[in-house]
Amino acid sequence: MPRAVSGAGARDLTELVRPLERALVLGDTAQATAMVEQALDAGSDPVAVLSGLLAPIQRRIGERWQRGEWSVAQEHIATGVSVAVTECVAQRVRQWYPVTRGRTVVGCPEREWHALPALMVGTALRRQGWEVTYLGAATPAERLSSHLQKLDPVAVAVSTSLAGGLPHARRFIEAATTVGVPVIAGGAAFGPDDARARALGATAWAASPQEAFALLERLPTTVDPVEPLPAEPLAEQRALELTHHRLVERVTQRWRPDAAEVVSGPWQSTDAESDLASVLHDCVEQPLRTLQGALITGDDRLVREVADWARTVLVERRIDDGAFADLGAELAAVLDDLPLAWSLLERHWAA
Incomplete structure (x- = not known):
């Protein structure tokens, strides 16, 4: 009861x-x-x-x-x-x-492993009486499509925490709207307003489960398939996706900040060297992933956000601020044949 x-x-x-x-x-x-x-x-x-x-x-x-x-x-x-x-x-x-309303599907797109926010949203929707199919983390768009054909939901809710997941969120949105199902987008990667969600073709954007409740009551019964993304940014995004691991390797071979002080300092870790290696790898990988999201959403704020994040992560670990500038230079060097991505980095990394 x-x-x-x-x-x-x-x-x-x-x-x-x-x-x-x-x-x-x-x-x-x-x-x-x-x-x-x-x-x-x-x-x-x-x-x-x-x-x-x-x-x-x-x-x-x-x-x-x-x-x-x-x-x-x-x-x-x-x-x-x-x-x-x-x-x-x-x-x-x-x-x-009890279930008193229609079915919703909640999940995270491929490459998004932060499933906790989606689990919270799904639980909150179930509390409001919605039947919820929870897909969990890193769900390929093809898997979503198969569920939609079987379940005929009222809506799909896609949760994305990291900007690198935005291209796959777009594929989630494409899969849902192709069969006429409206999509509510949410999560930290979509930012503080609906700009990125709208750019990717989502039907609506929710900042909280409470907003999702209200939106579900107002969503259209069916929607049209999303319009194609602009060709040039999409081409560069796909090129970055295809060459991602090679680009990460090229940057990590050249960018080697001096972290001796961190490893010997008071950083609380039982295995500081291993943790630091993971952190430095993230500082290379996340900007390259985030550039993909910036290209297809047209939102320059993403680059400034990931730059602020990388600078904070490095400074808080006592890595000299010069390492941040060096990282930006090395990232730019591997983007020389991708003019849109290179321009985004050059204009917003140090800003």
Whole structure:
């Protein structure tokens, strides 16, 4: 049976912030799920638990990694606990709330492995009575197409956290709209407004599960297939995709920042050299992936965002700021036959 939200339950959420964050820090899945189950039993709304409690804590965990306070392993352990907590909430939602509305399909496009936001959105939609088919992380557009033919959903919700997933989000949108299904786009990669979602052909953009609820009520029954993307940016995006691994290898062979101080310093990691190698690889890979998203959305902000991210990651690990400028130069050097991508990098990397 549905549970009403009580005032006591709402207060419990405030009291849970510190202990729940501590459980995620320690990787204590049993303690984290027990606390959330107690809050739900006390009357807390599942959507409030996810969006008002767990999501902000998860964001802070990502910020700790970005600042160099946590290793990759620590961040993955905490995220694993968050996934377990969300699955616990999802199980309660399925038990307590009946399906009263049509079916939606929720998932992440290919190359998008950050499935937690999509799981939260799917759980929140199920709480509102929607039947939800959750596809999870890194779903190829072909797999989505096969599900759409069988399920005939009211809408598809696509979640993308990293800008490198935007080309595959476009393929998700193409697959859905080809059969007339409207698409709601969301996630950090789509930015603070609907510009990128609209550029990729999404029917609507939602900044939160609450916005997705309202949008689902207003979506058209059917939509036309998306218009083709502009030819020249699309050609460069596809060239970057095809040559991505070769370009990453070329940059990493030439860009070797001096990180001796980091490895010997107070950075909290049991294996600092391995973690740092992963971080430096991301600093090469993410800009090249992000350029693909910038090309097909026409949103220059993506390049500035990934540049700010790379600079922060390097500086917080005590790597000299000159390494950031050197990275930009090496990235530009491998883009000499891609004039649009080269121009985006030159105009926005150091800005």
